[in-house]
Amino acid sequence: MNLILMSDPRVAAIPAKECDEPLVDVRAYRDLLVDDLKSEPTAHFAHLRQGVLERPLHAQSQLPAGLRLLFAEGYRPPQLQRSYFEKYAGELRAGNPNWSEEQIRAPARAEHTPAHPRGRQSQ
DSSP states (O other), X not given: OOOOOTTSXXXXXXXXXXXXOOEEEGGGOTTSXXXXXXXXXXXXXXEEEHHHHHHHHHHXXXXXXXXXXXXXXXXXXXXXXXXXXXXXXXXXXXXXXXOOHHHHHHHHHHHSOOBOTTSOBOX
């Protein structure tokens, strides 16, 4: 089996296509617990594509009574995704002053896959 990481340039080369499916606010669906750890003023973190939201809602409906799924984070605007990436790259630079830029960026890409220009993270 070949494992290809999201940080692989071949993944980034795959064009993303807008599906025009609306983003919906997960907080409107009381079946899921929502963790606000990644919350930000615009509340983008609590949004998913409608079709994506249907999957954890279905999974929640299959769980035994008393067990709940915890939703942590959904949509990330491109500027937020970039800030996560750059922050982590900065931490790697500070901790590894002799590393080349590629040695910094490879693990940063693996940890924080850059978003598609339209705001969709590569799937």
